Structures are given as structure tokens and as C-alpha cells.
Amino acid sequence: MPEMTMVEAIRSALGDALAGDERVIVLGQDVGANGGVFRATEGLQDRFGADRVVDMPLAEAVIVGSAVGLACSGLIPIPELQFLGFGSQAFHQIEGQVARYRFRSQGAYGMPMVIRAPFGGNVRTPELHSDSHEAKYANAPGLKVVMPATAYDAKGMLAEAIRDPDPVLFCEPLRGYRLIKDDVPEDDYTVPLGRARVVREGSDLVIVAYSAAVVIAQRAAETAAAEGYSVGVLDLRSLVPLDVDALREAVAACGRAVVLHEGSLTAGFGAELVATIQEEAFWSLQAPIGRVAAYDTPYPPGTVEDLYVPSVQRVVAAIRTAMETPS
Amino acid sequence: MSTAPTVDPAEPLRLLAPDGTLAPGHVPGLDLLDAWRAMLRSRTCDERCFSLQRQGRMGTFSPIAGEEAAVIGSAWALEPARDWVVPQYRELPAMLRQGYRLAQALQYYRGNPAGSRIDPGVHVLPFQISLAAQIPHAVGLAWGLRHQGSDAVVMTYFGDGASSEGDAHEALNLAGVRRAPVVFVLKNNGWAISTPVRKQTAATSFAARAAGYGIAGEAVDGNDLFAMHDACSRAVARARAGDGPTLIEARTYRMGPHNTSDDPTRYVDPIELEERRALDPVARVRRYLLAEGLVDAASEEQAIASLRADFDAAFAEAEAGSVPGADALFDHVYARAPQRLEQQRREAR
Numbered sequence: 001m002p003e004m005t006m007v008e009a010i011r012s013a014l015g016d017a018l019a020g021d022e023r024v025i026v027l028g029q030d031v032g033a034n035g036g037v038f039r040a041t042e043g044l045q046d047r048f049g050a051d052r053v054v055d056m057p058l059a060e061a062v063i064v065g066s067a068v069g070l071a072c073s074g075l076i077p078i079p080e081l082q083f084l085g086f087g088s089q090a091f092h093q094i095e096g097q098v099a100r101y102r103f104r105s106q107g108a109y110g111m112p113m114v115i116r117a118p119f120g121g122n123v124r125t126p127e128l129h130s131d132s133h134e135a136k137y138a139n140a141p142g143l144k145v146v147m148p149a150t151a152y153d154a155k156g157m158l159a160e161a162i163r164d165p166d167p168v169l170f171c172e173p174l175r176g177y178r179l180i181k182d183d184v185p186e187d188d189y190t191v192p193l194g195r196a197r198v199v200r201e202g203s204d205l206v207i208v209a210y211s212a213a214v215v216i217a218q219r220a221a222e223t224a225a226a227e228g229y230s231v232g233v234l235d236l237r238s239l240v241p242l243d244v245d246a247l248r249e250a251v252a253a254c255g256r257a258v259v260l261h262e263g264s265l266t267a268g269f270g271a272e273l274v275a276t277i278q279e280e281a282f283w284s285l286q287a288p289i290g291r292v293a294a295y296d297t298p299y300p301p302g303t304v305e306d307l308y309v310p311s312v313q314r315v316v317a318a319i320r321t322a323m324e325t326p327s
Numbered sequence: 328m329s330t331a332p333t334v335d336p337a338e339p340l341r342l343l344a345p346d347g348t349l350a351p352g353h354v355p356g357l358d359l360l361d362a363w364r365a366m367l368r369s370r371t372c373d374e375r376c377f378s379l380q381r382q383g384r385m386g387t388f389s390p391i392a393g394e395e396a397a398v399i400g401s402a403w404a405l406e407p408a409r410d411w412v413v414p415q416y417r418e419l420p421a422m423l424r425q426g427y428r429l430a431q432a433l434q435y436y437r438g439n440p441a442g443s444r445i446d447p448g449v450h451v452l453p454f455q456i457s458l459a460a461q462i463p464h465a466v467g468l469a470w471g472l473r474h475q476g477s478d479a480v481v482m483t484y485f486g487d488g489a490s491s492e493g494d495a496h497e498a499l500n501l502a503g504v505r506r507a508p509v510v511f512v513l514k515n516n517g518w519a520i521s522t523p524v525r526k527q528t529a530a531t532s533f534a535a536r537a538a539g540y541g542i543a544g545e546a547v548d549g550n551d552l553f554a555m556h557d558a559c560s561r562a563v564a565r566a567r568a569g570d571g572p573t574l575i576e577a578r579t580y581r582m583g584p585h586n587t588s589d590d591p592t593r594y595v596d597p598i599e600l601e602e603r604r605a606l607d608p609v610a611r612v613r614r615y616l617l618a619e620g621l622v623d624a625a626s627e628e629q630a631i632a633s634l635r636a637d638f639d640a641a642f643a644e645a646e647a648g649s650v651p652g653a654d655a656l657f658d659h660v661y662a663r664a665p666q667r668l669e670q671q672r673r674e675a676r
Contacts, residue, residue: 025474051474057504062463062497069413069467072452074475077467093494096457097464100660105453106444107659142660165662194665241665 004184006148007177009155010040010116014078016188017162018048024162025070027054028063028080028116037082038118038177060090067113068097076162077113084119084171085128085299091136098167099142111142111167114158118174120212120262121309124302130174131299132263137169138239138272144168145239146193149214151182153237156191164193173212180215194241198250202232205256205322207315208247208273210236213260220315229323230254239269247273248280258290258318262309265293287325290318339534339546339578342553345606347614349553357403357556363616364630365403365420366395366552366609371634372419372429373583375642376436380587384646386438389417393550393582394516396608398484399424400555401512401575404563405482411450411472413465413483415458417514421484425451429638433645440655441648450479459485459492462511466498469507469566480566482510482559487527488519490536499574503540508566510559511574514549516581517603521594534576542572549577550608580606652676 004012017024026041026048032055035042045053056063060081067077081087087094094115102110121130138145146161146168148154154172161168173180199214200221207217214235221231234250236243251257257277259270270291277289292310300308342350349355373390380388391398394417402412402421412421419432426449434442435454443453452468455461465483472479489495490513502509513533517524530536537544543565547558555577562573580603584591591600616622622630653675657668664672 025471057497057501059497059500061494062466062501065460065463065494065498066467066470066501069464069469069481070471070474072464072468073471075471092457092460093463097460102662103440103659104443105659106440108445108447109452110662144661144665242667244667 001183001185003181004151004155005178006151006154006172006180007038007040009151009184010158010172011042011044012184012186013155013158013162014041014044015047016159017078018044018052020188021076023074023076024078025052025054025075026078026080027056027067029056029058029082031055031080036080038174040116040172041080060086061093064090064093064098064115067115068093068101068111071111071113072109078162079113079115081115081117083129084117084133085131087117087133094137094143094169095140099140102166103142110165112165114161114168114170116170116172118172118177120173120175121299121305122175124305127299127301130305132261132294134171134239134261135263135267135269135272138269142167143240144193145171146237147171147211147239148237149180149211149235151180151184153191153197155184156189157193157237159188160190160193163190168193171211176212176215180212191237193238194243195237196243196246197235197237198246199233199235200231203230203254205229205258205319206232206234206250206254207258207260207319208234208236208250209260210239211262213262213310216310216312216315217260219312220319223312223316224319227320229319231319242276244276244280247276251277251281252284255284255286256322258292258315258322260292260310260315262294264296265291266296268293287322290322292318339548339576340554340558341548341551342557343551343611343615345611347611347618349615353553355553355556356560357400359616359621362399362403362552363612363622364634365399365424366612367627367630368423368634368637369395369399369420370609371631371638375635375638377587379642384437385433386436387586387588388436389586390583391417391419393580393603393608394514395420396552396555396612397512397514397549397577397579400552401482401510401559401577403556404559405480407450409479410563411452411468411479411481413452413461413468413481414454415461415484415486415489416454416456418484421482422451425449427451429641430644433642434648437645439645439648440651442645458489459494461485462495462498463501465509466502466505466507469502469509470505473508478567480508480510480563482512482563484512484514486519487513487515487517487524487533488522490533491527499536499540499542502572503542506569506571508569509572510562510566511572512559512577513574514577514579516579518581518585520585520589521591532576534574537574540574542574544574544576546576546578549579550606550611552608552612579608582607
């Protein structure tokens with residue numbers, strides 16, 4: 001099985017989808033000759049033509065909005081937002097149209113589309129290129145939100161999202177496009193949406209994370225292990241559907257949890273996780289649930305972003321706090 | 328490429344004068360009596376819906392009065408079995424011609440989700456409340472149909488108010504780039520609720536915007552059924568032939584309120600309203616039909632009576648539908664619903 005980076009895995013899934021189903025059409029800014037600014041669509045226009053890998057005007061709302069019409073015509077569009085931070089320019093189409101079109105038309109028009117969007121920090125981008133806005137989208141009924149942490153999952157979950165009859169926002173960690181690398185089958189395969197993955201077992205505490213933050217969680221767990229704490233990591237893989245069973249089991253097994261994400265704290269997805277954990281596993285809790293998130297500030301310029309994006313140290317500190325709480 | 332003339336904004340295309348006189352040499356290209364009946368149906372519907380809303384038997388309704396020629400003249404340029412309508416929300420006659428049923432529309436106005444279900448083979452998208460959001464959908468639909476080898480044309484509607492939205496700009500621009508087979512019918516009815524068109528734009532012509540998108544544009548007397556049908560038929564033919572989209576500006580006037588909650592006496596100058604009422608598009612066609620001997624008072628009365636009966640039957644059907652239960656909240660949100668949503672469904676029952 002070859003090793004692939006996350007961006008190679010995504011490209012592989014897109015190529016398989018275009019080859020396997022002629023209804024699939026990829027559209028976005030710079031996805032054609034340029035192959036996408038991160039090269040996620042490199043070579044696809046040469047293979048499948050400019051009618052199926054379509055360079056679009058610089059206009060997020062109509063990239064997503066025209067995809068609604070493409071879906072109504074019977075196609076399976078895969079619009080790319082160049083950065084999730086610019087998804088706000090299309091938010092009304094995603095939240096107000098894509099997410100509720102099936103409901104509005106009472107089943108006549110589903111939205112079998114996958115909106116791909118890179119997000120996340122630590123790569124010294126200009127403003128709005130790194131924002132983690134997933135919580136806003138998880139709050140849009142009708143939409144699914146998928147956030148893989150490995151190259152294997154990125155390929156398999158993208159393939160599954162394309163097959164899924166519901167619209168999916170597929171968030172790709174731009175920091176992980178090349179840094180995240182693991183074994184990925186060449187052949188087409190799928191990974192179901194809504195099933196969390198136990199990355200690491202631990203008997204004292206579990207860190208609940210998703211996307212590139214899973215790497216931070218793993219490092220924090222290793223550091224904590226050196227301090228004598230047995231810390232597990234649960235990778236949610238998707239926020240909607242949320243794997244409530246896995247969340248319950250993971251927390252019930254150890255009694256302590258830290259939730260971790262790159263989006264800002266207040267009304268971030270961690271708040272949903274904490275609420276769910278207390279509903280599902282309250283009686284097994286031995287300490288308050290820790291939350292490690294970005295601060296409630298705008299995403300800052302590059303020289304200070306490492307202070308903003310949750311670090312291994314902040315996660316370890318949250319682990320210590322939880323472990324030192326008398327139970 | 329055949330491009331429509333961008334008519335001098337001061338002189339929109341007019342074929343039927345307000346006194347009912349047809350331009351010399353013009354032969355109406357549409358099924359006149361069918362279009363006439365649709366105009367009367369629309370008026371009947373406005374009257375009945377308004378009255379039912381006041382009785383508490385209907386939800387919010389936006390009457391079409393004044394815009395019948397703009398909607399019917401354009402939609403009658405389509406072939407319903409082949410072409411598509413992507414509405415805003417004030418285009419019921421166009422939806423009905425495509426095969427959406429009046430009883431469904433009345434269910435929709437009554438707040439029953441079942442009213443939004445589009446039957447298979449009916450080429451419409453649902454009513455759109457988010458102004459201008461449907462315009463990108465129309466472009467994508469037209470592009471997608473063309474991509475799959477169809478020669479269908481998509482007609483979409485929006486108003487002078489919605490033209491200020493970014494979606495209108497993005498969609499018109501994309502339609503030009505992709506030469507999408509779309510006819511954009513911009514109904515300039517003078518008002519966005521209480522905001523007059525002069526506060527919507529400094530421009531004197533919406534049709535002139537077409538040039539900026541590299542597409543055809545034409546200003547039309549939107550109260551002239553024949554001019555609307557003529558301009559839209561040419562636009563449909565261009566789109567079908569692969570010659571790209573057209574922006575039709577229908578210059579019309581909203582003779583009634585924005586909707587059943589609106590009180591236009593707060594902002595409409597009564598003298599202006601009287602002047603505009605004199606240009607009533609239904610009265611204009613009526614004058615022509617009477618002069619031509621195609622209808623008379625008796626046949627008109629008969630038509631109205633039968634349309635009222637149709638409406639009442641459709642309303643009875645809409646009212647008879649059971650009040651939906653909690654499942655209606657959850658049905659059709661997803662094809663494959665998340666587990667926790669199914670749990671919420673069980674709790675809500």
C-alpha cells in the first residue's frame with residue numbers, strides 16, 4: 001500500500017469519482033490548469049476535460065449557488081472553496097440554500113454535493129485564509145460536516161461524501177495537506193460518515209479532536225504519558241453526523257475528557273461536545289471537562305498565530321488540570 | 328451570435344398600446360385565449376387569497392396584480408415539457424403553466440410543507456424567499472442541463488430590489504461566461520416593499536446592465552403581454568440555439584401591496600398609483616380582445632365564474648389536507664439522517 005500525503009489522497013478520490021461517475025463535476029477557482037492552489041485537482045482537467053473540471057469566476061456565492069442548480073439538473077457537483085474563511089461569501093447559499101433544499105422541496109431536489117474547503121492555521125497566511133469556521137456549518141441543519149485527520153480517511157470519506165445523497169462540507173486542513181502522510185490504497189474505497197476513530201487508548205483521560213488537531217492531541221498524549229498519565233485520543237472524523245456512541249464510550253471508559261479544536265472557544269464545536277458528554281456520560285465524570293480552543297479573537301497575523309492556535313502545551317496543561325482535580 | 332438590440336431605455340419594446348391597439352403588422356405569437364384565461368386566473372387568485380388571508384385561512388400572500396403581463400408573457404414563451412421556471416415568489420401563473428398545481432400553491436401559502444413538493448416531471452424549482460438566491464441556481468440548472476445534452480431553456484425571475492443583491496451580479500456574470508441558456512426576467516415593478524426603484528439604483532435602465540456582462544439585454548414594456556412574449560420568445564430561441572443568456576427588463580408596476588402584511592398607503596403616492604393603474608396589463612389585453620371580438624362580456628363573466636370555481640375547489644383540497652404532525656419537521660431534512668436527529672424525531676412525536 002503506497003504512502004500518500006493528504007492532498008494526494010484527496011486528488012486520488014476526486015480522480016476516482018470523476019472516472020467512476022460521469023455525473024461528477026468539479027468546479028472552483030483555479031481548479032483547472034493550475035490544479036488548485038494546493039494542487040488538490042492537479043492533472044484532473046487534463047484527464048477529464050474543461051467541462052468536468054471547471055475554472056470558475058472569483059465568486060464564492062455563485063460557485064456554491066450554481067452547484068445547487070447543477071445538482072437539480074441531475075449532476076453531482078464538487079465545488080471547491082479556495083479557503084473556508086472565504087466561505088462566508090457563500091454562507092447564505094450554503095446555509096440558506098444547499099442545506100435546506102431537500103427540505104424545502106420536500107424531497108424533490110436533494111443536494112448530492114460535496115463542498116471542499118481548506119482551513120486551519122500555522123502556515124502564515126494572510127487574513128481569513130486560516131479560520132476554522134466549522135461550528136457555523138455544524139449549526140446548519142441539512143448539512144453534513146466532515147473533517148478527516150488522516151490521508152486514508154480523507155480519501156475514503158471524500159469518496160463516501162460524494163456517494164452520500166446529502167450535501168457535505170468537507171474540510172481539509174491546509175497544514176496537513178503535505179505533513180499528514182499515511183498508507184492509502186490505490187483502489188477506490190469508502191469510510192463511513194459518522195463513525196469516530198479511536199486513535200489511542202488511555203485509561204485516565206480522553207482527548208476529543210478532529211482534523212489536524214488530532215496530531216496535536218497525539219503529541220499531547222505522548223507528553224502526558226511521560227508524566228505518567230494514560231491519555232487516549234478520539235478522532236471524531238465528522239461533526240455532523242456526530243458519533244455520540246463513541247463519545248459516550250470513550251469518556252465513560254476513563255472519566256475525564258479534554259475537547260480540542262482550532263476554532264474559537266465561545267460557541268465553538270467544543271461547546272457541543274461538552275454538552276453532549278455531560279448528557280451522555282455525566283455519572284462517569286471525575287473532573288470538569290477541559291476545553292482547549294483558539295481564543296475568542298479574530299484569527300491573527302502570522303507572527304502571533306502560534307499563540308492563537310491550540311498548542312501541545314495548552315492541551316497538556318488541560319490534561320494536568322483535569323488529572324489534578326480531586327475526584 | 329445573434330444579440331438582442333439593447334433598446335433605448337427611454338423606449339422599451341411595446342407592441343400593444345394601453346388603449347388596446349396592436350402595433351401594425353404584429354401578429355401575436357401566443358395562445359391568446361389561454362394567456363387571457365391565465366391573467367384572469369391570477370386576478371381571481373389575488374382576490375380570493377387576500378380575502379382568505381383576512382379570514383385567517385391563509386398565510387402570507389404576495390399578490391401579482393399589475394405584473395400579469397410580465398409573468399405570463401414571459402412564461403408562455405417556454406415549452407413546459409422541455410423548459411424550466413426558477414421563480415422568486417410572485418410568479419404563480421408561470422408555475423401553474425409548468426404543471427405545479429394550484430392546490431399545492433395554496434397549501435404552500437397556508438404553511439403546509441407538502442405544498443412545496445414538486446411532482447416528478449414538473450420543471451420548476453420551489454418558490455424562493457431569499458431574494459436573488461435563486462438566480463445562481465437557474466444558471467447552474469441551465470448549465471447542467473446543457474452539459475447533459477439537453478436543449479432546455481431556464482427562465483428565472485427576480486425584481487428590481489433583488490437586482491441589488493450580490494447573487495444577481497455573480498449569476499449574470501457566470502451566465503455570460505458559460506453562455507448558459509437562461510432568460511433572466513427582471514421585473515422592475517417600481518418597489519421593493521416601500522423602497523422605490525430610484526433608491527435601488529442610480530441607473531435608468533436595468534437592461535443596460537446586460538452589456539456589462541457580455542450578454543443580450545432588452546427593455547420591455549412589462550405591462551404589454553405581446554411585447555413580453557415577443558422579447559422572451561426571441562430570448563428563448565437564442566438560448567436554445569446556444570447563443571447564450573438574455574436579461575429582459577420588464578418595466579411594470581406593483582399595483583397592490585408587497586404582501587398581505589403591507590400597507591402601501593404609507594409610502595405610495597396615490598396620484599402615481601392612479602396613473603399606473605391606467606396602464607393595467609389585464610385591462611389592456613381585454614380592450615384588444617373585445618375590439619377583435621375574441622371575447623365579450625358574457626364569455627368573460629363565464630370564464631371568471633369557472634376560474635372562481637376552480638380556485639374554490641383547489642382551496643378546499645388545500646384546506647382538507649390534514650395538519651401535519653411532528654414528522655413533518657424531520658422528513659426530508661436529510662436522505663440519511665444523523666442518529667441524533669432520529670432521536671429528536673422520536674422525542675417530538
